[in-house]
Amino acid sequence: MIYIPIPIGELPINETYGFDLYLTYNKKYVLFRSRQLPVDENVLLQLRENGVEKIYIEKGDYPKFLRLTARVAGYSGDNSQIRYLQEKFVFIDIHTLRKGSTPDFTVFTVESGLPTPIIAPDLPGVPTSVTEQHLLEFTSAYIFQVDLEKYYDYLQNSWAEEATYQPMNVAGGILMRENAKMAAHGLFHCPEPKEALPVANKAIDQILESMFDNGGTYYALLKISDQDFNTYIHSVNVAVLSMGLGIRLKLSQFQLQLLGLGGMLHDIGKTRIDPDLLLKKTKISPSEYESLREHVTLGVEWCREVPGLPPDVLPIVAQHHEQMDGTGYPDKLKIGQIDPLAQIVNIMEIYDSLTNRQPFRDAFSPFQSLGKMREMGKAINQEFLTQFILMLGEQHRPT
Ligand SMILES: [Fe+2]
Ligand SMILES: [Fe+2]
Numbered sequence: 001m002i003y004i005p006i007p008i009g010e011l012p013i014n015e016t017y018g019f020d021l022y023l024t025y026n027k028k029y030v031l032f033r034s035r036q037l038p039v040d041e042n043v044l045l046q047l048r049e050n051g052v053e054k055i056y057i058e059k060g061d062y063p064k065f066l067r068l069t070a071r072v073a074g075y076s077g078d079n080s081q082i083r084y085l086q087e088k089f090v091f092i093d094i095h096t097l098r099k100g101s102t103p104d105f106t107v108f109t110v111e112s113g114l115p116t117p118i119i120a121p122d123l124p125g126v127p128t129s130v131t132e133q134h135l136l137e138f139t140s141a142y143i144f145q146v147d148l149e150k151y152y153d154y155l156q157n158s159w160a161e162e163a164t165y166q167p168m169n170v171a172g173g174i175l176m177r178e179n180a181k182m183a184a185h186g187l188f189h190c191p192e193p194k195e196a197l198p199v200a201n202k203a204i205d206q207i208l209e210s211m212f213d214n215g216g217t218y219y220a221l222l223k224i225s226d227q228d229f230n231t232y233i234h235s236v237n238v239a240v241l242s243m244g245l246g247i248r249l250k251l252s253q254f255q256l257q258l259l260g261l262g263g264m265l266h267d268i269g270k271t272r273i274d275p276d277l278l279l280k281k282t283k284i285s286p287s288e289y290e291s292l293r294e295h296v297t298l299g300v301e302w303c304r305e306v307p308g309l310p311p312d313v314l315p316i317v318a319q320h321h322e323q324m325d326g327t328g329y330p331d332k333l334k335i336g337q338i339d340p341l342a343q344i345v346n347i348m349e350i351y352d353s354l355t356n357r358q359p360f361r362d363a364f365s366p367f368q369s370l371g372k373m374r375e376m377g378k379a380i381n382q383e384f385l386t387q388f389i390l391m392l393g394e395q396h397r398p399t
Contacts (some may be wrong), residue, residue, distance in 0.1 A: 003029055003123065004062050004107055004115060005054040008047050008147045012072040019061035027124045029056055054106075054122075061113050079279045081113070089142040090185055091230065092151065094135060096178055098158045102129045104327050105147035105154070109138050111189060120364075124331065126384060145189070148182055155179075176210050179203050180239065184232040184264050188271055193306045203262035207240060211247055231270050234352055237261025241348040242341075245384065248391045255341060261309070262316030264343055269299030269317075281360070296321055296330050315339040320346050324377040336379075343381045347373070351382065366392065 003022060011021075016038050022029040032055065033039065047055070057065055059204055063081075070080035089108065097119070098104065106123065108115040118134060118141070120126040120380070127134075142153050183203035186196035244258040271277060273295050277288055284292070299317045303309055319342035322328035324335040328346075338346075354369035364372065370389055373380060 001029075002059040002116065003056040004059050005056055005120070005123065005144075006054055006065065007144055008044060008053060009070065011039050011044065011055065012068055013044070014040055015068060017064070017068065019057055019064050022056040022058075023052065024056065024122060026213075029124065036210065041355065054357065057122075059114065064262045077214055078275045079276050081274050082279060083095065085110075085115065086230070087189060088145050090142055090145050090148060090151075090182070091233065092141050094138050094141040094180065095132045097134070097141070098154060099132055100136060101128050101154075101158050103151075103154050105143055105150040108142040109140065110142060115142060124197065145185075148185070152179070152182060153357060173347075176203075177236070177240075178209050180207055180236045180264075181233060187264060187268065188224045188232040188235075193302070194308065197306060197308060200261065200264055201257075204239070204243075204257060204264070208243060208247075208253075208256055208260065211243060221333075229268050234356070235264050235267055238266060238345060238348045239350065241388075242344050242390055244346070245339075245344055245388050247386050249344075249384075256310050257343060258310065258316065259341055260315050262320075262341060263312060263348065265299065266317050266320040266349065267295060267299065269295035269297065270303050272298040272302065283360075293321070293329050316342045316345050318342070320349055322346065324381060325378045325384075327379055340381075344384055347380055347384055349387070 008367045016036060018035050020031055020035050021033040021039070023032040024030070033043070054068075066084055068080040070076075070084050073084065075083050092107075094107075097107065102121065103119060104121050106117050106121070107119040110117050111117070117123055117126045118138065119128070119130060119358060121128055148270065180203040183200040186199050187193065190196040239260050240263070242263040244255050246256045246259045259351070273292065276283075277291060279286070296318060300314055303317055305316055319333060319338050320330075322331065322333040322338050324338060324344070325345070326332050350373060351369055354364045354372060355366055357363045370385075370392075373385055374382070
């Protein structure tokens with residue numbers, strides 16, 4: 001029997017679950033609450049007082065749990081369960097885990113839409129340490145959002161030695177990239193953006209620093225798994241690529257920071273768009289297309305509401321879909337009217353979208369993508385594109 005942990009903060013209160021809850025005791029699962037008994041505040045308090053962070057349910061009951069939490073959260077429609085999973089789980093690159101280490105958080109894979117633990121500190125029957133087989137067998141892995149801090153500490157500890165003593169390596173890059181991803185996840189999922197902003201700024205500073213120290217680490221920063229195309233991951237890619245090109249173009253430190261923030265935030269308006277529309281896999285109608293395009297103005301509104309955000313980030317967000325021949329949106333601006341930093345972000349936006357799998361098509365290779373962008377002619381800044389192609393050509397590749 002496989003059991004799935006659930007952070008106790010995610011248990012709906014005063015609902016009849018229809019499935020049993022378990023605790024672990026002496027490396028065994030013991031029944032904690034049977035299916036008819038609702039969980040109330042007192043029960044939660046008791047668990048917390050006893051230092052219990054997770055509760056367990058049988059894997060077969062997990063769909064019931066998902067349906068219940070989606071209903072309690074007020075989600076509806078076909079994608080409600082996916083939405084719950086996207087919010088509560090964070091995608092990580094399995095190669096950030098070191099063979100032989102024992103993470104103090106649970107690592108999941110997703111099997112037929114259900115998270116299944118593959119490494120866990122405390123789950124009877126699940127390995128506690130990372131094996132060679134894990135690294136070979138699984139391409140994608142997930143952790144609980146509530147475990148992010150633990151994951152981050154783990155990364156710092158397990159990669160610190162290599163990252164410090166051999167700056168020209170992948171480890172440093174991985175650390176930076178995961179760091180940036182976490183920061184972007186914070187921006188996209190934190191209800192209080194002003195709390196997430198300092199974290200994002202710090203991540204951007206670290207990336208810039210590592211890019212300046214050595215060009216070598218940013219191949220790892222750019223190396224993206226397309227297993228899970230998510231807006232926040234796309235945003236990190238766009239930020240990193242934009243800063244890379246900015247360095248090549250010898251922009252000032254301030255402009256580089258704007259590129260980092262602008263890249264991270266360019267699609268933030270999508271947090272205010274109907275998630276079912278964002279996840280739609282079938283053909284999109286013209287009116288739905290219009291709604292999707294509203295992410296630009298919604299993003300600008302979002303940015304205006306955040307105290308402390310440099311105002312120069314606004315044009316980047318506002319103009320990231322404008323094209324130099326006037327065919328972009330929302331304002332059909334033309335060459336000379338578009339902020340050069342927005343032109344850079346626009347190029348990376350297109351490149352990252354082409355090189356990742358989309359709901360309606362497969363990914364293009366970097367080579368194919370750059371070719372397509374050449375064919376776009378005057379719509380994009382071809383001079384920047386040339387520099388970008390040269391920049392990709394110069395990247396150190398990990399051996
Ligand atoms: Fe966008
Ligand atoms: Fe985008």
